[in-house]
Amino acid sequence: MSRHIRVDPILCDGFGQCAELLPELVELDEWGYPIVSDAPIPASLGAEARRAVAMCPRLALALEERRAREPAGAAP
Amino acid sequence: MNALALSETSSAVQPQLLSGRRYDAPLPVLSRTGDRERLLAEIEASGLTGRGGAGFPTAIKIRAVARDRSPVVVANGTEGEPASAKDKVLLVANPHLVIDGAVVAARLVGAREIVLAVGRGDAAAIAALERAVAERRDKGVALRIAAAPTRFLAGEESALVNWLNGGPAKPTIERPFERGVYGRRTLVQNVETLANVALIARHGADWFRRLGTAKEPGAALVTVLGAVRAPGVGEIELGMTLREVIALFGGMTAIPQAFLLGGYFGTWVTAHDTLDLPFTNESLRPLGASLGARLLIVLPQDACGLAETARVVRYLERQSAGQCGSCFFGLAAIAGVFERLASGGVAAPQAVERLSRLVAQVEGRGACALPTGAAGLVTSALRVFAREIDAHAAGGCCGPHRSRVLPVPDANDNEWN
Numbered sequence: 001m002s003r004h005i006r007v008d009p010i011l012c013d014g015f016g017q018c019a020e021l022l023p024e025l026v027e028l029d030e031w032g033y034p035i036v037s038d039a040p041i042p043a044s045l046g047a048e049a050r051r052a053v054a055m056c057p058r059l060a061l062a063l064e065e066r067r068a069r070e071p072a073g074a075a076p
Numbered sequence: 077m078n079a080l081a082l083s084e085t086s087s088a089v090q091p092q093l094l095s096g097r098r099y100d101a102p103l104p105v106l107s108r109t110g111d112r113e114r115l116l117a118e119i120e121a122s123g124l125t126g127r128g129g130a131g132f133p134t135a136i137k138i139r140a141v142a143r144d145r146s147p148v149v150v151a152n153g154t155e156g157e158p159a160s161a162k163d164k165v166l167l168v169a170n171p172h173l174v175i176d177g178a179v180v181a182a183r184l185v186g187a188r189e190i191v192l193a194v195g196r197g198d199a200a201a202i203a204a205l206e207r208a209v210a211e212r213r214d215k216g217v218a219l220r221i222a223a224a225p226t227r228f229l230a231g232e233e234s235a236l237v238n239w240l241n242g243g244p245a246k247p248t249i250e251r252p253f254e255r256g257v258y259g260r261r262t263l264v265q266n267v268e269t270l271a272n273v274a275l276i277a278r279h280g281a282d283w284f285r286r287l288g289t290a291k292e293p294g295a296a297l298v299t300v301l302g303a304v305r306a307p308g309v310g311e312i313e314l315g316m317t318l319r320e321v322i323a324l325f326g327g328m329t330a331i332p333q334a335f336l337l338g339g340y341f342g343t344w345v346t347a348h349d350t351l352d353l354p355f356t357n358e359s360l361r362p363l364g365a366s367l368g369a370r371l372l373i374v375l376p377q378d379a380c381g382l383a384e385t386a387r388v389v390r391y392l393e394r395q396s397a398g399q400c401g402s403c404f405f406g407l408a409a410i411a412g413v414f415e416r417l418a419s420g421g422v423a424a425p426q427a428v429e430r431l432s433r434l435v436a437q438v439e440g441r442g443a444c445a446l447p448t449g450a451a452g453l454v455t456s457a458l459r460v461f462a463r464e465i466d467a468h469a470a471g472g473c474c475g476p477h478r479s480r481v482l483p484v485p486d487a488n489d490n491e492w493n
Contacts, residue, residue, distance in 0.1 A: 008249055009400035009442050025311045033401035 001039035004064050005049055009033070011060035021052040048071055091311045093271050093297055104178055104277055106183040111486075112142075116184060119273065120282035125294045128152060128231075128266030128340070130445075131357065131368040134273065137263065140253040142185040144261035149187045150252075151178045151266040153194040153201060154224050156232030156341045156487050158391075160369050162297035164266050165199040165309040167194065171208035172241045174220065176394075178271030180277045181218050190219050193236055196491075197226035219293050227490045228395040232444050242491035246397040247444035265456070267367075268297055283465055288314035292356045300373035302481045303330040305452065317355045321372060322351075330376035334460050334484070338368030338390050341449030344381060344460040347374075364456060370477045375481055384482045385409070385457040386418040391484045392450045397492075403447040406438035410454060417465065424469035428458055 005025055007018075014032040024045055025037040041049045041063075053061045106112050114237035115392035141147045151174055155163040167174060178190045192209070202223060222240060224230045230245035237256045247345035256262020265273075272294060275285050285293040292314045298321060301307045305326025312321055318335065322328060332347035343365035345411045353359045357366050374446050375381055413430050416422045435454055438447035458465070 009250060009402065010247075011400065014401050027400055029406070029441075031401055031405040033405075033441075035437070035441070 001067060002038070003046075003049075004038070004040060004066055005036050005052070006038050006062045006064040007034050007063070008060045011058045013058050013060075015057050017055055017057065018052045021055060022048050025049070028042050083093050089213060092275055092295060093166055093173070093268065093311075094311050096195065098171070098172045099274075099278065099450050101278065103180055104183070105276075106180070109313060110311075112184055115180070115277060118281045119276055122272075122276045123281075124269065124272050124276060124284065125292075126266055127271075127272070127296065127369065129157075129266035130339070131195060134265070136183060137253060137265070141261045141263040145186070147187045147261040148184045148189050148191065148257040148444040149178055149185065150191045150229055150236065150262055150449075151267050151270050152233070152236060152264050153176075153192065153198075153205075154236060155195065155198075155369075155370060156226070156231040157371070158228070158483050159301055159336075159339055159342075159373060160299045160371050161243070162299050162309045162369065164198050164201050166268055166297060167198075168204045171204045172211075173271045173274050174267045175205075175208055176274035176277075177272065177344045178219075178265075179214050179217060179268075180273050181263055181265060181270060182302055183209070185196040185261075185469040187259075188217055190217055191240060191257065192219060192221045193224050193231075193240070193340055194221065195226040196223040210402055211385065225323055225493065227491065228392070229444065229446065230492075232446075234440050234444070236264065244397075246399060247446075249443050258476075264335065265355075271323050289354070289356055291359070291438070294384065296370050297307060298355075298356055298370045298372060300325040300372045300374070301483070303332065303376035304330050304374055305329055313356065314356055317352050318372065319351045321355050323376065328374055328376075332374050333377045333379065334375045336373040336375065337365045339371040339373070339447060340392060340453065340482075342366070342368050342456075343452060344372065344375075344385070344456040344487060346460055363446075364446075364452075364459075373482060376479070378417070379479055379481050381457060381461040381467060382414075382418040382465065384480070385453065385461070386415045387480070387484050389450060389454060392446065392453075396446060397444075400447070402438050402441040402443035405446060406434060406441075407450055410434045410438070410450065414457075418470040420471060421429060422469075424465050428465065431458060 016032050018034050019026045019028045026034045104195045125131040139348040145327050153163045153167050182190050205221050218337050225245045232247050233252050234248045235245045237252045238248050240257050252262040252264050288294045296314050298312050300310050310324050334344050338372050345365050390411045396403050398404045417427045435451040441450040
């Protein structure tokens, strides 16, 4: 199990606070929407990650526990 | 919506999927756990994967849904891909085989409700399903037909489920096998996949594997369009070469320039690299291609791959549900730059570089596969039509007189509900 940041791209309106609070794991595309790192959250950033999740104005960020092999959502 | 000539089908194998044959033998009852386990093991051993394009192993998906107390089965025949017709043809040729598969799947997962989803614009498929449903005497399971909006994204699993739940046919971040129709675990399977489930339930895994390759077993439906003598839908054995598949459709009517494989989420490949390769994902993966819903379009020498791609990318951009920022803004930007590239009005190196940057920003983003699919199409076009790009920049633009090969529906279908 590892802990990751997940963004709900439908809820996200591109406020961009996550990239300010957690630049190590979140960068913004040229339209201001977050590109979230796939890497596990390092222990040293745990508090910052929780803060970024709590501060998202659209509540579009979440912490997610991932098993090594999650089944992928099926495409159309 | 779709102007394909579908009156004729071609088959390389003794047709099973398109035979139109109705089996009289009853379906397995599967009331005991052991019976269900045995058939699931058989489906697993058959190696059947989803025939809607994503290719997910069918047995794993069925097992994921079977954990719920009252799941739902959705037979997905919406086929929103404008260039694909195999599901529509299958539903007309053999609606009972699809329903047989849905009934078997329902018995495997313990569902009492089956939704037969089809595009609202596909009158022939709806009529065939209505006739077939009226003839069914399946016990313990209710069948209903749902005519979904006829548009590209409406058949995406989560979008279809969202629509069945009363919302717009737009993708969500829910995974239907966890939370689907009525919030219950829902098995959404492509209609060709279900037809194969019915055949495997009757004939077994070994019978299924008598055709195809070890990694991609079975027969499969294909749609072949473009510069071929008899475009349409056929049943092939996986592992035939592209040349053999094309021969089944009367052969080519012009010297081929490139093939579009897998549809509008697919990949351009050069014709001479691929003509003698097996029509399997395994053989085409090294070229960056996958077969998706098994679509092959032959682009003749006199067509312009850039203009064709520009039209399709603009179509895909218009199909965006507008829910995810990177898709909404990204695809619009990509379509704009690609159109300018195709019309020869920009400096090519800068446009190509800009497209590469845009593609990197939409790939893998968003709630569904639309941005990633469009990105893959653009990337492959830049690679395969690199010489054309230089010619366009040098003023040798092909202009509107070139023939149009890829079918793109009118943008007047705006229904989401």
